[in-house]
Amino acid sequence: MKITIAKSLDDFYKQSAERIASKIIEKPKSIIGLSTGRTTGGIHKALVELYREKPFDTSQVTVFGLDEVTNISRECKASCYWLLLNQVVEPLGIPLSNFIMPDPFAKDLQRECRKFEDRVSNDNASDLQMLGIGENGHIGFNQPGTPFGSTTWISYLDDSLDERLRRENNIAPDVKMGGLTLGIKNIMWSKKIVLVASGKNKADIIEKALFGPVSEDVPASVLQLHPDCEAILDPEAAQQIVKHL
Numbered sequence: 088m089k090i091t092i093a094k095s096l097d098d099f100y101k102q103s104a105e106r107i108a109s110k111i112i113e114k115p116k117s118i119i120g121l122s123t124g125r126t127t128g129g130i131h132k133a134l135v136e137l138y139r140e141k142p143f144d145t146s147q148v149t150v151f152g153l154d155e156v157t158n159i160s161r162e163c164k165a166s167c168y169w170l171l172l173n174q175v176v177e178p179l180g181i182p183l184s185n186f187i188m189p190d191p192f193a194k195d196l197q198r199e200c201r202k203f204e205d206r207v208s209n210d211n212a213s214d215l216q217m218l219g220i221g222e223n224g225h226i227g228f229n230q231p232g233t234p235f236g237s238t239t240w241i242s243y244l245d246d247s248l249d250e251r252l253r254r255e256n257n258i259a260p261d262v263k264m265g266g267l268t269l270g271i272k273n274i275m276w277s278k279k280i281v282l283v284a285s286g287k288n289k290a291d292i293i294e295k296a297l298f299g300p301v302s303e304d305v306p307a308s309v310l311q312l313h314p315d316c317e318a319i320l321d322p323e324a325a326q327q328i329v330k331h332l
């Protein structure tokens with residue numbers, strides 16, 4: 088795995104954004120998997136800045152988010168659809184028809200999973216998958232213990248994310264949110280993966296994921312087996328791995 092340690096948080100956002108922009112410039116018809124969260128929010132802002140400074144063709148690119156919170160509407164700010172629409176799709180002028188997300192209210196969610204993965208995995212494997220990481224090592228909503236052979240499925244939100252989304256978005260306690268996510272097998276089919284992490288709260292898990300044993304207990308550790316994966320870290324997230332380099 089290639090490891091890039093940015094000089095600062097701003098440099099981290101910029102370098103990560105450049106990976107997305109370069110892929111679109113190199114292959115305008117790319118399929119690009121994005122992810123949401125605080126980390127990627129900063130990256131998307133930097134991407135929009137890059138685009139505004141030096142616009143590139145976004146009319147043919149397809150983008151998707153690798154996961155979605157089920158049972159909340161797309162207008163809710165906790166929805167990955169809403170976040171990606173506002174952070175990336177609209178600012179970059181990507182046609183709405185090229186923005187693929189699962190339906191959070193689909194009657195048959197299992198069927199929705201299969202439909203979603205057919206469009207963005209399998210024969211349509213992404214050219215680039217951007218991945219954040221949870222403090223417990225999750226990627227997408229694939230929490231610790233998820234089999235490496237998993238395909239798109241309905242997982243769960245870890246307690247801290249569930250609590251934060253409810254608090255920030257006034258989601259009622261009786262709304263049961265699920266985490267529809269590409270499985271680990273789907274993620275590993277991506278042609279290129281960029282794992283991004285910032286902040287000292289990620290330092291511990293980054294060391295485990297990048298230098299610990301490859302284990303289903305740490306879902307992100309599977310990325311050590313991917314032939315074209317880069318981890319981009321800010322100095323804080325990298326603080327425990329410098330000793331390994």
Ligand code: GLP
Binds near residue numbers: 226227
């Ligand atoms: C959520 C998302 C993940 C994301 C993770 C990290 O759980 N499902 O795809 O990578 O959060 O979020 P943050 O960057 O806010 O720490």
